[in-house]
Amino acid sequence: MIEPLPDTLVAPVVRAALAEDLGRAGDITAQACVPPDARLNVVFATRKAGVVSGLDCARLAMAELDPQARFEAMVVDGEQVQAGTALARVEGNARAILSAERTALNLMGRLSGIATLTREYVDAVAGTRARIVDTRKTTPGLRALEKYAVRCGGGVNHRFGLDDAILIKDNHIAACGGSVAEAVRRAKAQAGHLTKVEVEIDGLGQLDAALEHRPDVVMLDNFSLDDMREAVRRVDGRAVLEASGGVNLQTVRAIAETGVDVISVGALTHSVGVLDIGLDAV
Amino acid sequence: MIEPLPDTLVAPVVRAALAEDLGRAGDITAQACVPPDARLNVVFATRKAGVVSGLDCARLAMAELDPQARFEAMVVDGEQVQAGTALARVEGNARAILSAERTALNLMGRLSGIATLTREYVDAVAGTRARIVDTRKTTPGLRALEKYAVRCGGGVNHRFGLDDAILIKDNHIAACGGSVAEAVRRAKAQAGHLTKVEVEIDGLGQLDAALEHRPDVVMLDNFSLDDMREAVRRVDGRAVLEASGGVNLQTVRAIAETGVDVISVGALTHSVGVLDIGLDAV
Amino acid sequence: MIEPLPDTLVAPVVRAALAEDLGRAGDITAQACVPPDARLNVVFATRKAGVVSGLDCARLAMAELDPQARFEAMVVDGEQVQAGTALARVEGNARAILSAERTALNLMGRLSGIATLTREYVDAVAGTRARIVDTRKTTPGLRALEKYAVRCGGGVNHRFGLDDAILIKDNHIAACGGSVAEAVRRAKAQAGHLTKVEVEIDGLGQLDAALEHRPDVVMLDNFSLDDMREAVRRVDGRAVLEASGGVNLQTVRAIAETGVDVISVGALTHSVGVLDIGLDAV
Amino acid sequence: MIEPLPDTLVAPVVRAALAEDLGRAGDITAQACVPPDARLNVVFATRKAGVVSGLDCARLAMAELDPQARFEAMVVDGEQVQAGTALARVEGNARAILSAERTALNLMGRLSGIATLTREYVDAVAGTRARIVDTRKTTPGLRALEKYAVRCGGGVNHRFGLDDAILIKDNHIAACGGSVAEAVRRAKAQAGHLTKVEVEIDGLGQLDAALEHRPDVVMLDNFSLDDMREAVRRVDGRAVLEASGGVNLQTVRAIAETGVDVISVGALTHSVGVLDIGLDAV
Amino acid sequence: MIEPLPDTLVAPVVRAALAEDLGRAGDITAQACVPPDARLNVVFATRKAGVVSGLDCARLAMAELDPQARFEAMVVDGEQVQAGTALARVEGNARAILSAERTALNLMGRLSGIATLTREYVDAVAGTRARIVDTRKTTPGLRALEKYAVRCGGGVNHRFGLDDAILIKDNHIAACGGSVAEAVRRAKAQAGHLTKVEVEIDGLGQLDAALEHRPDVVMLDNFSLDDMREAVRRVDGRAVLEASGGVNLQTVRAIAETGVDVISVGALTHSVGVLDIGLDAV
Amino acid sequence: MIEPLPDTLVAPVVRAALAEDLGRAGDITAQACVPPDARLNVVFATRKAGVVSGLDCARLAMAELDPQARFEAMVVDGEQVQAGTALARVEGNARAILSAERTALNLMGRLSGIATLTREYVDAVAGTRARIVDTRKTTPGLRALEKYAVRCGGGVNHRFGLDDAILIKDNHIAACGGSVAEAVRRAKAQAGHLTKVEVEIDGLGQLDAALEHRPDVVMLDNFSLDDMREAVRRVDGRAVLEASGGVNLQTVRAIAETGVDVISVGALTHSVGVLDIGLDAV
Numbered sequence A, B, C, D, E, F: 001m002i003e004p005l006p007d008t009l010v011a012p013v014v015r016a017a018l019a020e021d022l023g024r025a026g027d028i029t030a031q032a033c034v035p036p037d038a039r040l041n042v043v044f045a046t047r048k049a050g051v052v053s054g055l056d057c058a059r060l061a062m063a064e065l066d067p068q069a070r071f072e073a074m075v076v077d078g079e080q081v082q083a084g085t086a087l088a089r090v091e092g093n094a095r096a097i098l099s100a101e102r103t104a105l106n107l108m109g110r111l112s113g114i115a116t117l118t119r120e121y122v123d124a125v126a127g128t129r130a131r132i133v134d135t136r137k138t139t140p141g142l143r144a145l146e147k148y149a150v151r152c153g154g155g156v157n158h159r160f161g162l163d164d165a166i167l168i169k170d171n172h173i174a175a176c177g178g179s180v181a182e183a184v185r186r187a188k189a190q191a192g193h194l195t196k197v198e199v200e201i202d203g204l205g206q207l208d209a210a211l212e213h214r215p216d217v218v219m220l221d222n223f224s225l226d227d228m229r230e231a232v233r234r235v236d237g238r239a240v241l242e243a244s245g246g247v248n249l250q251t252v253r254a255i256a257e258t259g260v261d262v263i264s265v266g267a268l269t270h271s272v273g274v275l276d277i278g279l280d281a282v
Helices: A007-022 A028-033 A055-065 A094-124 A143-152 A170-175 A180-190 A204-211 A225-235 A252-256 B007-022 B028-033 B055-065 B094-124 B143-152 B170-175 B180-190 B204-212 B225-235 B252-256 C007-022 C028-033 C055-065 C094-124 C143-152 C170-175 C180-190 C204-212 C225-235 C252-256 D007-022 D028-033 D055-065 D094-124 D143-152 D170-175 D180-190 D204-211 D225-235 D252-256 E007-022 E028-033 E055-065 E094-124 E143-152 E170-175 E180-190 E204-211 E225-235 E252-256 F007-022 F028-033 F055-065 F094-124 F143-152 F170-175 F180-190 F204-212 F225-235 F252-257
Strands: A039-046 A070-073 A086-093 A131-133 A166-168 A197-201 A217-221 A240-244 A262-264 A277-281 B039-046 B070-073 B086-093 B131-133 B166-168 B197-201 B217-221 B240-244 B262-264 B277-281 C039-046 C070-073 C086-093 C131-133 C166-168 C197-201 C217-221 C240-244 C262-264 C277-281 D039-046 D070-073 D086-093 D131-133 D166-168 D197-201 D217-221 D240-244 D262-264 D277-281 E039-046 E070-073 E086-093 E131-133 E166-168 E197-201 E217-221 E240-244 E262-264 E277-281 F039-046 F070-073 F086-093 F131-133 F166-168 F197-201 F217-221 F240-244 F262-264 F277-281
Touching (some): A007 A055, A007 A094, A007 C007, A007 E007, A028 A094, A028 B166, A028 B170, A028 B180, A039 A094, A055 A070, A055 A086, A055 A094, A086 A094, A094 A143, A094 A252, A094 A277, A166 A180, A166 B028, A170 B028, A170 B094, A197 A204, A204 A217, A204 A225, A217 A225, A225 A240, A225 A252, B007 B094, B007 B143, B007 D007, B028 B094, B039 B094, B055 B070, B086 B094, B094 B143, B094 B252, B094 B277, B166 B180, B170 B180, B180 B197, B180 B204, B197 B204, B204 B217, B204 B225, B225 B240, B225 B252, B252 B262, C007 C055, C007 C143, C007 E007, C028 C094, C028 D170, C028 D180, C055 C086, C055 C094, C086 C094, C094 C131, C094 C143, C094 C252, C094 C277, C094 D170, C166 D028, C170 C180, C170 D028, C170 D094, C180 C197, C180 C204, C180 D028, C197 C204, C204 C225, C217 C225, C225 C240, C225 C252, C252 C262, D007 D055, D007 D094, D028 D094, D039 D094, D055 D070, D055 D086, D055 D094, D094 D131, D094 D143, D094 D252, D094 D277, D170 D180, D180 D197, D180 D204, D197 D204, D204 D217, D204 D225, D217 D225, D225 D240, D225 D252, D252 D262, E007 E055, E007 E094, E007 E143, E028 E094, E028 F170, E039 E094, E055 E070, E055 E086, E086 E094, E094 E131, E094 E143, E094 E277, E094 F170, E166 E180, E166 F028, E170 F028, E170 F094, E180 E197, E180 E204, E180 F028, E197 E204, E204 E217, E204 E225, E217 E225, E225 E240, E225 E252, E252 E262, F007 F094, F028 F094, F039 F094, F055 F070, F086 F094, F094 F131, F094 F143, F094 F252, F094 F277, F166 F180, F170 F180, F180 F197, F180 F204, F197 F204, F204 F217, F204 F225, F225 F240, F225 F252, F252 F262
Parallel strands (some): A131 A262, A166 A197, A197 A217, A240 A262, B131 B262, B166 B197, B197 B217, B217 B240, B240 B262, C131 C262, C217 C240, C240 C262, D131 D262, D166 D197, D197 D217, D217 D240, D240 D262, E131 E262, E166 E197, E197 E217, E217 E240, E240 E262, F131 F262, F166 F197, F197 F217, F217 F240
Antiparallel strands (some): A039 A086, A039 A277, A070 A086, B039 B086, B039 B277, B070 B086, C039 C086, C039 C277, D039 D277, D070 D086, E039 E086, E039 E277, E070 E086, F039 F086, F039 F277
C-alpha cells in the first residue's frame, strides 16, 4: 500500500489552488444559479483506465469549502482501475462541491496521470532488477505531490531537491578542473554520513576515475546499450548504476535488461497528460 | 508582440520554486565541487523546435541567486524557433547559475511547451474565424503563467477563475430546476455590467431556451459537426459560439470550419510536454 | 438574499486582523482581569439604523479564539435594521469574546457602513433603470469584502481589479496617439471572448469615435445632465452607459433620470463611516 | 517633522495591495493600449486642501512595478497643503505608472484623509493641554499606517493593540466581581515595569476606587463636561485623564477646556473620507 | 496560574516547525516501518527536575498531525516538577505521534528550560523587592513564546519589541549631542500616554540629568553594588530602577539587596539549555 | 572555507526577525532621539573568544533597513577569533543601524555560539577518525542556519529532517513487531537509491540482527565504551557506526577513541550560549 502524505503537506497546496480559482469574488456562477442550501450527491469517476493518485487532494478541497461534506473514498491511491470506476463519493453543499470541483480534478487528474505513466514504465521492466525513478523535472510548487504520485505508480524517488543528495554533473566536474575523480573526492569529503554521492559520466572512459573515491551511485548518461552492459560488468556491484537519457516506453525494457539498477525518466513528471476524471451527479 | 507579465506576478512563483529546490541546506553539490568565486558563461538553447515562453522566469531565477548576473535574452517570448537556437545568455557566479538552472528550465520548458502546442492548434485553424482558447484545467499555482504561455502561442484566454465570468454548466442548470432559460435569466440578473455570461448546452434542443435571455456566449458541448453548423446558422451572430469537447489536432480544423467563434482546448495546459531546452556552458 | 462569500475568502482577512490586534503577547488586559474559565453571553447590537453586512466576520473572529463558542446570527446580511437591533448572540469563553470583540466590530462596522451608504444611493434612484456600482477605490486588502458589502446594500460591482475587464481612460488614449477609436480597436482585438471592454470619454465629441469599434460600455466622465441625456439618445442601446464623476446623494437621482444604465460612486468605499455597532453583555 | 515608518513595515502592505489589484493577469488595459516602452511623466496633485500622509506608499508602489522609475517628493508627510498642490513627480515606464496609480492613490488618499481630519481636531483644541489620540478602530491590516497618519496630523497614538498596554473596561470589571479597584489591582500586579495600566469608568462614583491602586491613566467614558471638570479637580495630577465618547468637532473644544489630558476620537480612523488626490500627466 | 497564550499565536509557530521537519516527503521512517493504522499511547515525561512551559505546543503539534488524537495534560505550565514526572498523555495514530514528537519536544524542552532557569533567578532574589525580567535577546521567531516561558518561571517581561516602549541607550544619547536630559526630554515629548520611557545610564554622574525630565524607568548599566545602593537612595521612588549587566546566579542576590526594582537577565533566553523531556511509550 | 548559505535561504529568516522586533510602530526610541539623517559608523566586535558564524545575517539585517549601508566583513564564517576582534564594519543611516542591531546580534550571537561549542567538540576528538555531528534538536525555524553554524565549527550535519534519511528508533522497531531485522528490511525496501538507512540499537544483542539487511549506519545508543569497542570490532566496516547519548566534553574523547565513525551531540544546538558580540560606535 502507498503511504499517504500527511495532510499538513497537502492542505496548503489545495488551499492555494482553491484561492487561485476563487479569486476575489468567489464562484459567481454558483452564487447566481445554485440556492445556498441546495445539496449535491456526486461521484468522482474515471473516463479512462489508469492508476489513481491524489484522493486526499479531492477530499481536502471539498472539506475546505464544506467542512461538513461527507467524502468517502471507494478506492485507494495506487490502485489500477478501469474506465468508469467510481473513485469517491461526496455528499454536501451543492455550491461548495461545484466550486471545489475543478481544483479537485486538476490535482487528482494530474497526479493520477503521473501514476498511470509511471506504472507503464514499471510494468515494462517487470522481471528485471531495474527500478524506475523520477527526476527534479517536476512542476514548481508540486514536487512533493508529484513524487508521491510516482510512488503510487510503483516508481521510486530520486532526490527531492538540491540539498538531500550530491549529484555531480559535467559542469561541476569542469569546475573541479575536469577531473571526475577529484570531483567525487571533494563530494565524499564534504558529505555527511547520511548523504549519498552520485556522479554522472558520459562514457566508459570516465568509469574508473568515477569509481576511484567510491561514490554511492554512478549515472550513465546517454550510454549505448553495449556500454551500459560493459559498465554493469566492470562495476560489479561496487556502486549503484543509474541509466539516464533517451528513455521512453520503447527503449526502457532493453535498458533494464542491461542490468542497471535504476532508470530515471524525466517524462514521468515533465510531459504527462492528466488522467481523465469527471464528477457525476448521482 | 506578447505583452509580458509584470515581474510582481512572476517573481513569487520563481522564488517559491527555488525555495522548493534548495530545501533546507541549499545546493550541496555546488558547495562541494564549485569554488565560491568561480564564474560561468552559459546559453539556454533549444533541443527541439518550438515557441518560446517564460524567458522572464529564467531571468528572475538567475537574478534571485546572483543579483549581479548578466542575463541577455536573444529572442522574445512568442517567437517560433528552430532546434539549437540560443534563447538567452547568462554570465555570473557559477554556483548561482548551476543552482538556478533546474528552476529556470522547469518553468521555461513547461511554458514553452504550452506555447508550442497552442501554436499548433492556432496554425491548424488558420484562415477560419475561430480562435483557440484555454480552460481552467491548469496546474495549481501556475494559472497566470500558463495562460500567459497560451497567449505566447497565439491563443486567447478563457476566464481566469470562478470569479471573472459566469459559465453555467449542467449541474447549475439542474440546480435551477432543469431550465436553461431560467439559469441564464438568473445569471444575467446577477451579473455586473462588466461581467459576461456563458451557458453550456448539450444539444440543439436547448439552443432556443439558452438564447432567450441573451447570454454573451453559448458553449456547444460535444456537438457533432453538423449540429455545430446548424447552431451557427440559427444563432446568426446573436451570441458568441464556443465549441468544446473532443478537440484535438486531428479534429480542430473541421470544427473551426463549422463557423464557431471560439474553440476551447483543455489539453493546451493539462496534457502538455515540456519543450526540451538545455543549458550549455560557453 | 445576498450570497455570502465562502469562509475560505473571509477567514484569512479575519485571522490577519486578529493577529494584528493580538500582537506578540495577546490580550494582556483579559489575561490580567478575566479568569481563564469565565463565560460570557453577549449580543452584537446596532446603535444606529442601517444595513447589515459582515456577520461572517464576527462569527469567524469568535471561532478563531474559541472554536467552541456558540454564534447565532439573528438577522442576515443585507437586512435593513433599526437602531437597537440584536444582530447576533455569542456564548463562549469570556477572554476569547473580549479579545475578538474589536476585530469583529471593526470589520462588521465598516462593511455595514458601506452597505448602509450603498442602500441610500440605491433608494435614491428607485424606479429608474440605473444601477449603483462601486469602483476600485477600496481599502487595500479588503476589496473582496468591501465589494461584497456593496452587494449587501443593493449595489452591483464594477470590475474587481486591473485584470477582469478593460477600462480605457484618458492616459491610455493618449498612449494610442490620442485616438479613442484606435484605443477601443486595440482593446477589442486583445480581449478574450469573456472580457468586456469599457471606454471613458470626456465629452460628446468623443462619442462617435468611442462607439466605432463597439465597446461593451461607455463611461461618461463628468458629463452635464444635458450631455448625458444626449448620449443616451444617440447611443440608443448600442452600449451600456456609465455615469461617473460628481455623484453624490444630492445629484444621483437627476443623473439616473437621464437614462444612463449604471452610476459609479467612489464614495461607497473610499469615504464611508462605520455603522455604529456595539457588544452588550446579556 | 514626522518620522517616517521604515520601508520594511510599509512595503508588504503596498505589495499586497498591488497584488490584489493586478489579480491573475495584470493590467490588461495597459497591455492592450500602451506600448511596452512608452514613458510617462506625472504629478500627484491634491484636488482639495489637506494634510499629506503616505508619500512612501506612492513611492513604493511605483518602485515595485518599475524599479527604475524616478520618484521625487515635493512635500513631506505632515505638511498642510492647498488644493492643486503637486505632491510628487514620477517619471518612468508608462504601463507601470498607470498600473500602480490606483494602489498609490488608495493608500495615500486614505492616509491623507486621516491626517487631515486629525489636524482639524488638533487645531480645535489648540492652546489647551489636551492631546488628540486615536483608538483601535482602525482598518484591519492598516493599523500601523493609519496610526502613522494620525501622527502626521499632529495626533498621538493610543495603544497599538491588545498587548502593549492594559485597558480595563466594564466587561473586565464585571469579570472581577464588579470591583474597579480589584481590577486595577490585578492589572498592576501583572503588568511589567514598561507596561502602563488604564481603567475606564462610567461616572464619578467610580473615581476613588479607580485611583486606589494607582493606574497610569483613567478614561472618563461619556462624562458630562461638569463631571470631567470635577474629575480633573479631584485627580489633581495623580493620573492622566482621557476623555472618550461623544467627541466630534463641535464638542471637542469644550471637552479640552475641562482640563483633561487626552481626548480619544474613534472617528479619526473609522469614519474618514479620503483626501482627493489625482495623477496628472505632465 | 500562568495565563496561556491563545492558540492563534502559538499554532503558526508549531505549524512552521512541523513543516520544517517534515520537509518535502514527510516522515519516511514512519512510512516505511509503522503501519498506517497503528495506535500509540505515550507519555511526555521529564528526565530532570524543572519548571514546565509549552504544553500547548505539544498539544498543537499532535493535533496538527492527528486531529483525533487525545491529549491530556497532567500538570500545568508554570508548575515545578521532579525528574520522572509525567507531563501529558497522548493517545492516537502512531505515525502522527512519532512524526510530531521532535517538534513537540524541541519547543516544550526549550520553553521549559527558560522557565526553569528563570525560576532559579526568581528564587535567588526571594524576599527582596526585585523582580526578574527578560530582554530582547530572544530567539528570532520565538519571542512571544520565550517571553511566555519567562512568565511561567515567575519572571516579568521587559518590552516585547522596539515599538512598545522607549529605551534610550548610549548611542541614542550620542545622537542627541551627548545630553542624557535632552534625550529623555525628546522621548517624553514624543511618547503617547500609554508608552513608558526608560533611559540607560553608565554611572552615577548621569543620574540627575536622567531624572530631570521624569522618565518612568532608569537602567543602571554595569553599576557596582555601591553605586546601585546610592542610586536607589538618591532616586527615592521617583523612577523605577533596573539593574543590568553582569547578572548571574552568583551575583543576582546581592544586586537585589541593593533595593533596585527590576533586574534584567539576558541569559534567561540567550543562553539556556533545554529541559530534558522524553516521550515514553506506555 | 565554509560554504555560505545562499541569501535566498537566509533573508526570510532575517526579515521575519526584524518584523518581530519592529512590531507595528517601528523603533520608537530611534524615532524620538535620532535625527533621520544621522549617520553611524560601527563595528561588530567579540567580547569573548570563539568561532564566527552568521556574518550574512548581520549584513542582511543592515541592508534590509538601509539598502545603501556599507557592510564590510573583516573575518569569515568559521574563523576562530579572540575576544575584542572586529568582525565587520558598518557605515550607514544611524536609525537603521540601531534598529537592526538586536536582530543582527541575536542571530550572529546564537550561530557563533553553536560554532564555538562545535569547535570545542571537534578539537576534543582531533586525531581520531570520529566526526562530530548535530541532531534535529534545533530551534524551530532556524534549522538550516543552526546546521550551517555546526559546519562553521567543523562539525558535520546529521539529517535535516524527517524526509531526507531513514532513522529507525525503538518505537519504530516496536511497530514492526519488535524485530530490528524486519524494520531494517522494510526500510531498505522502501528507500530510494539516494536515501540512506540508519538503525538505532540499545545493546550488542541487537547488532547482528541490525546488520542483517545492511543498513548504511548503525547508531549505538548509550553504549558503554567497552560495548562500543566491541561493536566497532564486530562490524568491521560493514556499516558506519554512530555513537549517541551521554556525550559531553568530558566523555567525547574516550568515545571517539573506541573507533566509532560519528558522534552525535544534541547539545550543539539545544543547549548553547550565545557568543558575546557587541556593536561599538567608531
